[in-house]
Amino acid sequence: MSKTPLLDQLESGPWPSFVTDLKRMAAKKPQVKDLLAQLERSYQEKITHWKHGGIVGVLGYGSGIIGRYSDLAETFPGVEHFHTMRINQPSGWFYTTKALRGLCDIWDKHGSGLLNMHGATGDIIFLGTRTENLEPCFAELTANGWDLGGSGSTFRSPSCCLGPARCEWACYDTMEACYVLTQEMQFDMHRPSYPYKYKLKFSGCPNDCVAAVARADLSIIGVWKDDIRIDQAAVKAYAGGELKPRGGATPYAKLDIKADVTDLCPTHCMSYDGKKLAIDNRNCNHCMHCINLMPQALRPGTETGATLLLGSHAPILEGAQLSWVIQPFIVMESPYDEFKELNVRITEWWAEHGKNRERIGELILRLGMREFLEAAELPPAPQQVRIPRANPFFFWQQSDFDAEAKGRKYYTREGFDVE
C-alpha cells in the first residue's frame, strides 16, 4: 500500500502534479521521501509540521536563508533541517538552459533538488537543505555568478516586468532599472538594517504586470505624459473586424469601437464618429484600456517615464495597503541618480523613525504624509491624493506662517511655496 494515500489523490487530473514530480525525486533523495511522508501527515492531521523558523545563514549575510526545522525530526530525519535559500533572479526571469542547468547541478549537489520557479517576491527558491550545506552551496553559487536575495528586515530582491525586452508598452527600461537598483542596494539586501522588509517592483506601464502597486513598498510604474499615438488606418481595421480585439485573446470576434472602447474609457475623453478616433489627452487617465484593446492602433506617447507610488504590503498589521502616488512623474534613465537619491532619503527616514516591524507605508500613516514628503523632498501634488481631506483637522507649522509673513500665500516646500 502507498505511504501517501492522500497525496496520491493529487496525481490525477489534467494540471501538472507536484506529487508526481516530487515522487520521482523521492526515489533519488531520501529527504524528499521524508518530505512527502511528513506532508502526508499534515494532510491527515490538517496541521503543519514545521517548527517556528530559526536563524541560520551564510557568513556575513543576515538574509537570504529561511531556517526551517521539522517537529517530527525523529520520525522523518531527512527533513530535520529543511532550509530555504533565496537566489536573486535575473531581471525579467530570462534564462538560458545552460544557466538553469548550472543552477540545477548546484542544487542537486547541496540540497533537496526541489525548488520554486519562482517565489512570490521573485527569487529562485531552493527548497530544503541542511545548515552545513548552506556555506558550500553559497560558495558555488557565487562562483557561478549567482547571489542570495533578501529576507528578513532587508531590502528585498526587486523584480520587474519584462518591459522593453518584449513589450511594446514599456515606458522605461524596467529590466535595467531593476538590475541597477539591485546592484546598488547589495549591502542593504544582505544585512538587515531596516525596521522591516522593503520591496521594489518595476512595471513598465499601468497594466502593472508585476503587481507593483499591491506588493512593493516602492512601486515604479511606467507612464507617458504626452499623447497616445493613434494609427487611424488600424482603427479602421479594428472597426472593420480585420484586426481582432486585444490581439485576439478574447471570445469576441470584432470590436465595437464605441461600445467597447470609447464608452468604457473611464474619463470619457475619447470619441469616435464612426471614422476617426479622437482623444482629449489632457483628460486621459493612462488607464491603458483603449490601448489594450487595440494594440495595433494605439500606443503610449513618447514622453515617457514613471510614477512612483509608495506603501503597499499585505495585511499585517493594520490591514493591507496599496501603494499611493508620491511623485507623479520621474524620468527613469541610467544611471537613475534622481531615483537612487530619493530611495535613500526614503529608507533613511524610515530607518530613523520606523518601529520594529513597521512598513514604510504604516510609518507614513503614523507620522503623516507631510513629514514624509518633506523628508523625501517631494512637493505636495494633487496627484498624490484621490480626494483632499474631508475633516477640518489640519496642522500649520512655523514654515507656513513664515511663508505667509513673507507675503507668500501657501507654503508647499522650501523653494516651492506659492505666491
Next chain:
Amino acid sequence: MSKTPLLDQLESGPWPSFVTDLKRMAAKKPQVKDLLAQLERSYQEKITHWKHGGIVGVLGYGSGIIGRYSDLAETFPGVEHFHTMRINQPSGWFYTTKALRGLCDIWDKHGSGLLNMHGATGDIIFLGTRTENLEPCFAELTANGWDLGGSGSTFRSPSCCLGPARCEWACYDTMEACYVLTQEMQFDMHRPSYPYKYKLKFSGCPNDCVAAVARADLSIIGVWKDDIRIDQAAVKAYAGGELKPRGGATPYAKLDIKADVTDLCPTHCMSYDGKKLAIDNRNCNHCMHCINLMPQALRPGTETGATLLLGSHAPILEGAQLSWVIQPFIVMESPYDEFKELNVRITEWWAEHGKNRERIGELILRLGMREFLEAAELPPAPQQVRIPRANPFFFWQQSDFDAEAKGRKYYTREGFDVE
C-alpha cells in the same frame, strides 16, 4: 458717527440684512443695542466675546437652554446674560400666523426679541435672555402649547421633511412619525441621560430634504420596494418637450430622455427605445434621479416604508460620519412600535457602553458592528455594507461554532442562522 461702522457695511446689498433688522429692534430693546455694540467689537478684534457657556435651565429639565455670558458685561450690561432657549418646532415647520404671533408676544415679553427660524437642528431659537426670565418664559410657552427642545447629552428635537403634507414622493408619513417619536421621547429629551447628543431626522424619500444621512444619529429615509410607476403618455410628453424637465426648475428647455435620464441612471437599469421607457426595477438603486427629472411620468412604487441608517455626526472627534444602513426596510406605520422598540434597544446599548461624549456611530466603530447588530436584534444584511471587508482579521464567537455544530453553515442571529 455710527457706533457700528463695520456692521453698517452689511446693510447694503440685495440680500436681507440682519444688521438693519437688528437695528430697529435695538431701538426698542437695550440688550439688542448692546448685542450690536459687542458684535461690532468682535468685527474689529476678530474674536468672539462670549464666555464659555454656563449651566442654566428651567426646573426639572437639564436641556433646552444654552447658557451664554458676555466677557464684556461691564461695557455691555445688556448682554451680561444672553441665553438661548430652544423651542421644539412643529413637524414640517408649518405655522399659522396666529401661532407665530403668539410666540413673538412671549419672546418680546421675556427676551431680546431676536430669534432664528430655525436652528440647524430644527428648533425655534429664541436668542438672548437673562437667567431670571427663563422660568416665566417657559411657563408661558407651555401654557400656550409649546415646549423646549433638546440640548446637551439628550435626545434632540427630531425634524422631518414636509413629506405627505406637500410632496408626492413621501414613502411614509414623516410628519406623523416625527411627532409621535418626539412625544414618545420627552423624558429623554429633557433629562440628559445619554453619553452625548442623539438626533433623529425623517426624510420621506432618498432625496433626503432634511439631510438626515449627514446630521442624524438615526436617519429614517423613505423608500419603496416594488416598481417605479410609469406613465408612458407623460414620458412621451417629456420627450416631445411639452413637459419641462424637473418641473421647469432648470435652464434646460427639453429633456433628452436617453442622454439626461437613462444614460445617467447609476445602475444602468433603464432603457428607452425612443418610445417606451423600461425599468429593470430589481436593479434600481432608488436614487430618484429619473423621478426627479420627470415628476409627471414617474413615481415611487406603492410598497413603501423606510430604510434606517445610523451614525452620522459632524467631525468631532474622529472625523465626520455619514449614517450607514442598519435595516434596509421597515414598515413605518402608526403606532410605530417596531421602530420605537428598536430605538430603545439602540439607545440602551449606547447608554450602557458609550463613553462620555461618544456618539453612537463612534461607539459602533469602537465595539464593532456585530456587537451592535446583536444588541439591536438586527440580522446582518449585505445592504449594510457598500463592500465586504478586505482584511482577513475576523472574529468567530461561540455562537458561530454552536451553529456549525448544529449543522448550520453560518450563524447570522439567533433564529436567523443559515443552513
Next chain:
Amino acid sequence: MSERKTDIGPPHYEQFLPPIIKENYGKWKYHEIPEPGVLKHVSETGAELYSVRAGAARLISTDFVREVCEVADKFCDGYLRFTSRNNIEFLLTDKGKIAGLKAELKKAGIPIGGTGHSVTSIIHTQGWVHCHTPAIDASGPVKAVMDDLFEYFGTHKLPAQVRIALACCINMCGAVHCSDIAMCGVHRTAPKIMHDRLRHLCEIPTTIASCPTGAIRPHPDKSLKSVSVNEPKCMYCGNCYTMCPALPCFDAEKGGIAILVGGKVSNAKSAPAFSRLAIPYIPNNPPRWPEVVAAIRNILIKYAEGANKWERLGEWINRIGWEKFFEVCDIPFTFQHIDDYKFQAYDTYRTSMHFKF
C-alpha cells in the same frame, strides 16, 4: 399655583396645516416649478397648492416675523411654513394672488427664489453673535456671499442645485461637512493655558482625555496642578476648550475661513458625500470677507462653466478629477490638503495610476 406643565412636546402639526393640505395629505401627484421661487403641487383630487419661497436672514427679529405674518394673512389665509434651509414658504391656493404676494415681498425687500437649479439660502450658525468657539462670524459672511450670488438665488441658471453652508468653527453645526460649497471657521493657534483658572475650573483627566490627538499632558510641574500642550500635535479643534474653559484657542490674527467643496446629501445619481478641502485658509476679513466672497464666486463660476447638465458640484469634480479642479480654479495645492488625520487618511490617497498631468 397651577400644576407646572412639562414634557408636553411640540404642538401637533395638524392645527397648522391649511385646509387644502389636510384634504390632500398624502395624495399629491406631481409638482411643477413654473418660475423661480414658485412651486405648484397638484393632487390626485385635482387640487392645486402654490408655495412661494422667500429668503431671509436667519437671524431675525420678532418685528420681522410679524411683518411676514401680515403678508401671510393677506395672501395665504394665515398659513406659512419654513423650509429645512430656513426659507419662508407662503402657501396659497388662489393662483391669482401670486402676483400680489410677489409685489408685496419685493416691497419688503424679501427676495423670492431658492428652488431648483439655484443657490438657495445658506445654512449657517451663530458666529460672534452667540457662540463661544467661533473663528468667524456667521451672519456676516453669509450676507456678503448672498449679496454677491444674489442673481443665482432667483434664477435657475446653474447645472444643478448648489447648497452652500457655513459653520463658524470646526464643530460644524449645520451640514457643512456635506455641502456643495462650505465655509468653515478655523483656528490656527494652540490653546493658551491659563494655569490659575485651570486648577479651579477643570478636571485634569477629562481635559487630557478630551484631546483627540493626545496633545495634552499633565504639566511636568506638579505644583501647578495644570496641563501642558504639545503644540505641534495640536490641530486647534477646540475640543479641550469645550471641556475646560481655561484653554482658549482663539487668536485675532490666525483665525480664518477654510473652503470645502463637493459634498452632497441627496442620493440622486451619486451617493451622499463629504465636502473636501479646497482652500485651507483665507484670512478673517470683516465686515465683508471679500477674499471669501471672491473665492466662492470663482468656484461657482468654474463649476457653472465646466459641469455637464444635472451635475452637482462634486459630481463635476469627480468627473474631471481633483487635480483638474485645482488647475481650473487656480487654487494652490498644499500640505494641508493631504489628509493626515487618523483612520480616514489612507482612504484619500491615490492608490492607482488614474490621474491626469
Next chain:
Amino acid sequence: MSERKTDIGPPHYEQFLPPIIKENYGKWKYHEIPEPGVLKHVSETGAELYSVRAGAARLISTDFVREVCEVADKFCDGYLRFTSRNNIEFLLTDKGKIAGLKAELKKAGIPIGGTGHSVTSIIHTQGWVHCHTPAIDASGPVKAVMDDLFEYFGTHKLPAQVRIALACCINMCGAVHCSDIAMCGVHRTAPKIMHDRLRHLCEIPTTIASCPTGAIRPHPDKSLKSVSVNEPKCMYCGNCYTMCPALPCFDAEKGGIAILVGGKVSNAKSAPAFSRLAIPYIPNNPPRWPEVVAAIRNILIKYAEGANKWERLGEWINRIGWEKFFEVCDIPFTFQHIDDYKFQAYDTYRTSMHFKF
C-alpha cells in the same frame, strides 16, 4: 582559500536574452495572441518573436527543470523565461517550430495557455510543504482548483482575465489581497500559551506589542513570567506566534479557507482594488478540498454568465452591487463579512440609499 565572493548580485540579464530580443530591445511595435498560450510580438524592424506560455506546478524538481531545458534547447535555441505568475515561456523566432513545441509539451503533460481571457496559473505560497504558520496546504488546493478549471487555462472564453491566488495564512504572501478570486488560509483558534516555553523563548513586552488588537496582557500570576490572551479580542492573525514560538495558534479542526473576490492590480478601466470577503470559512478538506473547488467554480461561472464584455470580476460585482453578488452566487451574508477591523471599517459601510432589495 580564494577570496570569498559576496554582494555580487544577480547576473546581468543581457546574457540570457535571445539575439532577437537584444536586437529589438525597446523596439517592439505591437503584439497578437494568435491562439491561447501563443504570443506574437512584432518589432518596428519587422522582426517577429513567438512566445509559447506553459503552466507548471510551482513546486518542482530539478528533474522537471532539466526536462523543460531539453524542450527549450530543441525548439528555442536554449532561451526561455518565467512569467510573473510562474508560467514558463518558450521563446522562439521560427513560427514553423510552434507545432512541434506544442506537441512536445503535450507529451510531457505540460499545458499551454494562460494568456488573455483565461484563468492563468494560481499565484501561491508554501503551505504545509514549507511554512510554520499555514492553516492549509498551498500546492494541494491549487492543483485541485486548476484541475477543475483546466478548460479555462487553455481558452479565451471568459469576459476578461481572471487572476486566482492562494495564501496559506493571513500573512498573504503573494497577491491574494488584490486578486479576482483568492483563497486564504484562516485560523480560528486563539493561541494556546505554552507557559514553560514562553518564559525562555520570548520577550514579554515584544510579545504583547505584537498583537494588533491588544489581546495579549502580562499574565496576572507574576511568578509564571508569561502572558494571558483575552480570547474574544483575538482574530487569530498569528502575529504573536511570529514573535514568540510559544504561542501556536493552530488547530486541526478549526482551520480552513476563506474566499475573497473582486480584487485587481491593473489600472485598466478601473483602479487597482482589494479583494473582498465572499465566503468567510470553508472547512479544511484535504487532499482535494472539494467544497473550495466547488465554491470557486460557482463564482467563476456566475461571473462568466453575468459579466459584460471586458469586465473583470470585481467590475462585474461593482456594477451589480455586492447584495446582488451574494444573491446570484447564493452565498449567505454573515457577521464576518462586515468589517470591524480598525480604521478601514467605516469606509466599507453603506452610507447611502444606493442598494437593491
